[in-house]
Amino acid sequence: xxxxxxxxxxxxxxxGQQVTLSCSPISGHRSVSWYQQTPGQGLQFLFEYFSExxxxxxxxxxxxxxxxxxxxxxxxxVSTLELGDSALYLCASTQAxxxxxxxxxxxxxxxxL
Amino acid sequence: AQKITQTQxxxxxQEKEAVTLDCTYDTSDQSYGLFWxxxxxxxxxxxxIYQGSYDEQNATEGRYSLNFQKARxxxxxxxxASQLGDSAMYFCAMREVSGAGSYQLTFGKGTKxxxxx
Numbered sequence: 001x002x003x004x005x006x007x008x009x010x011x012x013x014x015x016g017q018q019v020t021l022s023c024s025p026i027s028g029h030r031s032v033s034w035y036q037q038t039p040g041q042g043l044q045f046l047f048e049y050f051s052e053x054x055x056x057x058x059x060x061x062x063x064x065x066x067x068x069x070x071x072x073x074x075x076x077x078v079s080t081l082e083l084g085d086s087a088l089y090l091c092a093s094t095q096a097x098x099x100x101x102x103x104x105x106x107x108x109x110x111x112x113l
Numbered sequence: 114a115q116k117i118t119q120t121q122x123x124x125x126x127q128e129k130e131a132v133t134l135d136c137t138y139d140t141s142d143q144s145y146g147l148f149w150x151x152x153x154x155x156x157x158x159x160x161x162i163y164q165g166s167y168d169e170q171n172a173t174e175g176r177y178s179l180n181f182q183k184a185r186x187x188x189x190x191x192x193x194a195s196q197l198g199d200s201a202m203y204f205c206a207m208r209e210v211s212g213a214g215s216y217q218l219t220f221g222k223g224t225k226x227x228x229x230x
Contacts, residue, residue: 104158
């Protein structure tokens with residue numbers, strides 16, 4: 001079974017630009033979560049999508065948004081990039097039952113110049 | 114208030130020795146899950162082990178075991194027979210099962226484990 005995939009793996013953008021990151025979950029997984037990892041703040045929850053609906057959202061500004069498609073693939077978008085948005089963005093997928101673990105993708109490393 | 118506390122920023126262990134990574138958590142929920150993940154320098158988060166709050170037995174997965182002490186709110190990870198490939202960051206995380214079944218994880222700051230040959 002293929003794991004969680006994320007594209008692109010690396011991105012370099014400049015301040016003010018916008019960026020879209022993509023995540024394909026494990027087949028059959030309906031929940032997709034996004035996390036931001038920075039050296040200063042550690043791992044922080046961005047949002048979670050389940051059946052194309054945002055089920056939960058972390059404490060991030062409205063510049064961070066996401067969506068989920070009918071095939072469970074998810075995208076997150078960051079508009080008006082700031083230097084502080086430089087981070088590793090991790091996507092995780094989960095089966096929709098019980099207390100199952102979240103399986104993470106390899107991440108997208110975003111650098112904002 | 115910090116929900117997951119990992120008090121060891123870095124640890125060293127001799128190859129083939131056992132090591133314990135500490136994790137304490139804070140929640141008022143009765144139903145929750147505790148996880149440990151390994152993150153090598155490549156960045157990918159690798160799931161290691163899971164413990165549910167209602168599980169009476171400590172979880173084990175190969176060389177990994179979770180020392181779950183509910184009353185003390187601790188969930189320490191024990192790695193037996195350390196290998197050089199175990200050198201990585203280790204994160205403890207908690208999922209509180211409230212709020213529409215959300216799969217949000219709260220992570221600790223991590224412990225960097227270095228295995229010495």
